[in-house]
Amino acid sequence: AQSVAQPEDQVNVAEGNPLTVKCTYSVSGNPYLFWYVQYPNRGLQFLLKYITGDNLVKGSYGFEAEFNKSQTSFHLKKPSALVSDSALYFCAVRDQISSGSARQLTFGSGTQLTVLP
Amino acid sequence: DTAVSQTPKYLVTQMGNDKSIKCEQNLGHDTMYWYKQDSKKFLKIMFSYNNKELIINETVPNRFSPKSPDKAHLNLHINSLELGDSAVYFCASSRVSGIQYEQFFGPGTRLTVL
Numbered sequence: 001a002q003s004v005a006q007p008e009d010q011v012n013v014a015e016g017n018p019l020t021v022k023c024t025y026s027v028s029g030n031p032y033l034f035w036y037v038q039y040p041n042r043g044l045q046f047l048l049k050y051i052t053g054d055n056l057v058k059g060s061y062g063f064e065a066e067f068n069k070s071q072t073s074f075h076l077k078k079p080s081a082l083v084s085d086s087a088l089y090f091c092a093v094r095d096q097i098s099s100g101s102a103r104q105l106t107f108g109s110g111t112q113l114t115v116l117p
Numbered sequence: 118d119t120a121v122s123q124t125p126k127y128l129v130t131q132m133g134n135d136k137s138i139k140c141e142q143n144l145g146h147d148t149m150y151w152y153k154q155d156s157k158k159f160l161k162i163m164f165s166y167n168n169k170e171l172i173i174n175e176t177v178p179n180r181f182s183p184k185s186p187d188k189a190h191l192n193l194h195i196n197s198l199e200l201g202d203s204a205v206y207f208c209a210s211s212r213v214s215g216i217q218y219e220q221f222f223g224p225g226t227r228l229t230v231l
Contacts (some may be wrong), residue, residue, distance in 0.1 A: 034219060043121070043207055043222035044160075088158060104150075104172060105220065107160040 002027045004093050006108035013081045014116050021076040021111045023091030033074040034092040034105070035065055044090060050074060061085070081115045088112050120144050121223040123208050129229045130198060138193045138226045140208030149191035150209040150220060151183060160207075166191055195228075203230045 003026045013019045025031055032051055036044040048059025055067040065076045074091060091108040121142045130136055142149065148167040154160050164183045165172045171183065180196045195202060208223040 036222075038158075041225075043224045044209075044220075046219040046221070049219055090160065104162045104165050104174070106162075110158045110160070 002031075002093055002095050002106045004091050004106055004108035006089075006091055006111045008111050009109070010112045010114070012114045012116060015083050016080050019078050019081040019085070019113065019115070021089050021091075021113060023074045023076065023108060024072050025074060025091070025093040026072060027093060027095040030096045031074075031093050032096055033065075033067060035059065035063070035074075035076050036090045036092065036107075038088040038090065038110075040087075047076070047089075083115045083117050086113055086115045121208055121210055121221050123206075123223040123226050125226060126224065127227050127229075129231065131231055132198055132200060134198050135194070135196045136198060136228070137195070138206055138208075138228070140191050140193070140223055141189055142208075142210040142221070142223075143189065144210055144212075144221060146210035146212055146221070147188060148211050149185070150211075151191065151193050152207040152209065152222075154205040154207060154225070156204070163193075164191075198228075198230045200230050203228055 005024045007022055034049045035047040037047050038044045047063050048057050048065055050057050050067045058064045063078050065074050067074050088110050090110050092105045094105050124139045150165045151163040152160055153163055162174050163177045166183055182194045184192045205225045205227050207225050209220040211220045212218040
């Protein structure tokens with residue numbers, strides 16, 4: 001079975017500082033990994049994904065994530081945080097080789113990012 | 118030009134009632150999904166559906182059923198509503214059934230069961 005862990009419920013960072021939102025995963029085979037962001041009272045928006053190739057993935061709004069197979073991690077990063085980045089962030093995974101319900105996306109529990117002015 | 122839309126945005130109803138939530142996507146996607154987000158913001162897949170396959174999360178009660186009149190719509194029907202059904206329900210869609218493709222989410226429907 002596939003799973004995702006986001007160990008931090010809440011991350012606070014000062015505006016202008018770098019931010020990291022952590023994600024680790026577990027799958028049987030190789031993973032497809034995704035990050036989504038949810039602003040208050042809105043649906044989820046896709047930020048970036050890792051499918052294959054370069055371990056450093058760049059996405060929307062200046063975010064990037066690094067795939068680390070040995071550590072089974074896919075941490076989300078941004079060099080300089082903005083107040084407008086404050087939102088709920090979800091990591092998600094699915095196994096590349098799977099069938100049935102395992103082909104569905106499994107989401108982490110979410111991390112609330114607050115960027116302080 | 119909303120990509121994935123849901124109606125209604127808010128739904129307040131009594132226990133025991135039957136209700137439906139509608140979802141439409143204009144992205145030309147072949148696969149659609151329903152998710153439930155609880156009060157702790159935990160997101161759980163309920164169904165995924167394309168014209169070939171309906172995948173049901175085994176934890177979803179059979180009071181919940183998806184209905185797809187065509188490729189652009191996936192409605193959610195809920196029978197005999199219970200207090201625990203109160204949540205935000207999100208519809209989503211993605212290109213074909215390729216699991217590497219990202220999903221596009223609707224704005225959500227907040228269901229409150231009294």
